[in-house]
Amino acid sequence: MKKITILGSTGSIGTQTLDIATQYPDQFQVIGLAAGSNLQLFLEQIRQFRPEIVAICDKSQFAALKDAIASLDYSPIVLAGNEGVVEVARYGDSETVVTGIVGCAGLLPTIAAIEAKKDIALANKETLIAGGPVVLPLVEKYGVKLLPADSEHSAIFQCLQGVPNRGLRRIILTASGGAFRDYPTEKLASVTVQDALKHPNWSMGKKITIDSATLMNKGLEVIEAHFLFGMDYDDIDIVIHPQSIIHSLIELQDTSVLAQLGWPDMRLPLLYALSWPERISTDWERLDLVKAGSLTFREPDHEKYPCMQLAYAAGRAGGAMSAVLNAANEQAVALFLEEKIRFLDIPRTIETVCDRFVSQNTATPTLEDILEADRWARQEVIHCCASISC
Numbered sequence: 001m002k003k004i005t006i007l008g009s010t011g012s013i014g015t016q017t018l019d020i021a022t023q024y025p026d027q028f029q030v031i032g033l034a035a036g037s038n039l040q041l042f043l044e045q046i047r048q049f050r051p052e053i054v055a056i057c058d059k060s061q062f063a064a065l066k067d068a069i070a071s072l073d074y075s076p077i078v079l080a081g082n083e084g085v086v087e088v089a090r091y092g093d094s095e096t097v098v099t100g101i102v103g104c105a106g107l108l109p110t111i112a113a114i115e116a117k118k119d120i121a122l123a124n125k126e127t128l129i130a131g132g133p134v135v136l137p138l139v140e141k142y143g144v145k146l147l148p149a150d151s152e153h154s155a156i157f158q159c160l161q162g163v164p165n166r167g168l169r170r171i172i173l174t175a176s177g178g179a180f181r182d183y184p185t186e187k188l189a190s191v192t193v194q195d196a197l198k199h200p201n202w203s204m205g206k207k208i209t210i211d212s213a214t215l216m217n218k219g220l221e222v223i224e225a226h227f228l229f230g231m232d233y234d235d236i237d238i239v240i241h242p243q244s245i246i247h248s249l250i251e252l253q254d255t256s257v258l259a260q261l262g263w264p265d266m267r268l269p270l271l272y273a274l275s276w277p278e279r280i281s282t283d284w285e286r287l288d289l290v291k292a293g294s295l296t297f298r299e300p301d302h303e304k305y306p307c308m309q310l311a312y313a314a315g316r317a318g319g320a321m322s323a324v325l326n327a328a329n330e331q332a333v334a335l336f337l338e339e340k341i342r343f344l345d346i347p348r349t350i351e352t353v354c355d356r357f358v359s360q361n362t363a364t365p366t367l368e369d370i371l372e373a374d375r376w377a378r379q380e381v382i383h384c385c386a387s388i389s390c
Contacts, residue, residue: 004274005032005051005094005118007085007109010041012205013100013123013149016266018045020274027280031094034085034101034109037061043068046076053077053091055084057105085109090116096274098149099124102207103330104323104374107131111367114138121273123149125220130323130374132227134367146228147273152221153228154269155247155260160229161277163252170251171225174241175300176201178212181242185304191343193336201244201264210333214346215300219311220329223322226315233315238308240298245287262287306347314354320365320373321357327377328353332385341385353380 004021008014014035021028030049035042037058046054046069054076056065062080069078079087082105089097089109097113098121099106106124111131113120115138122128127135139146148154152173160168179198180188196213197206204212211217215238222236247269249259262268263285271280302309307329314325328350335341341349357377362369 001027001029002096002274003029003031003092003094004121005034005088005091005097005113006030006100007034007089007097007106008036008100008102008124009033009045010035010038011100011102012208013098013266013270015041017098017100017121017270017274018049020267020271021049023282024280028274032088032091034088036101039064039068047072050074051076053079053088055079055081055088057082057085082108086112089113090118094118096121096147098270098274099127102205104130104327107135107370111135111138114142114144117142117144119145119147121147121149121270122153123270123273125150125217125224126326128227129220129223129326131367131370132223132322133319133365134370136227145276147276148224148228149270149273150221151264151266151269152248153224154272156225156229156250158260158272159248159250159258163250163258167252168229168231168250169235169253169255171229171231171236172249172251172257173218173221173225173236173238174244174246174248174297175215175218175238176212176244177240177242177300178215178217179209180213180304181240185301188304188344189342193339196336196343200242204266206337207330207333210336210346211329213343214307215305216307216311216329216346216350218300219308220326222308222311223315233312238300240300241295243292243295245292245295307350310347310350310354317358317361319361319363320370321354321361323365323370323373324357324361324377325350325354327374328381331378331381335381335385345385349381349384352384353377356380 032053033051034055039061059080090112096119104126110127244264246259314321332346332349
């Protein structure tokens, strides 16, 4: 039985990981849980899984959490705030920490888990996008495994099993195209938040669904793939694949192309990250290629999706630029979800903020540099958008 900790337990990644723990109680034991602010769901999870330590990031809910737990027939450690989440990440004899916290908020808890010599099931893109220059040396120093738990990088990781060193030539990330893949570019000026949240294939949280609509999610995955697999940006491509059956591909030096296929279901990459190198038999719906029908592909439209090119540029710039890109995107998406800016203001704002950071960028940022770049970029977005009106 593998002991696991889940950060972001009430979010999409967290709840699906707990579904796996429910289905396979002989395989996984939940040691720690950390949540954001959904107190009711968090309490249900605590009652069901009885973790040794819990934390809620929203400090205003700490008293209510403690009162509710006092009525239980066992007494876990109860913490709150960002520092509480960090303590959960590093706690006890948990072997693997699932990082399901959205955004750069997941960086410090992930570092704490690595320093506690715990393997990471990485579902938080920002850990590497913002913190790659700091995180990768720590992974090597502490000898832990960094296992991708999102669908695209899991697909690449699965395809790489058995591939010899220097056998990889190119990575091909597939993208659904998001909510607006069939919209003409000129229509994007008038789309609403509700339009952007209508993802055709996947059920995800609001932030990642908006990232899918802008295709920033794919740009961020390019940066993550660079750090995870050591590939040059020139050797990482994106292709639109509307059916979301092929989750990504690799091209080998002899031109062979390997792909991982499956129904759009986040449980599969999560299960593989938790069980690797083993394969656990499931009763989930098996892929039927006849039912899936045609699999189609097309080149992404860079005019329609400018965020992709912004991500490539930030990745190539190095230093803390990808941290600025990520923070600017998070802040701009939050403003869009609050209907304070328009959809097309998202890439415009990100580009402006990244341009303003060029003179401040350093080649080898420290953790403090990255955190300061993140803080600066968020504030800069607010300044940029102060005059924007929906």
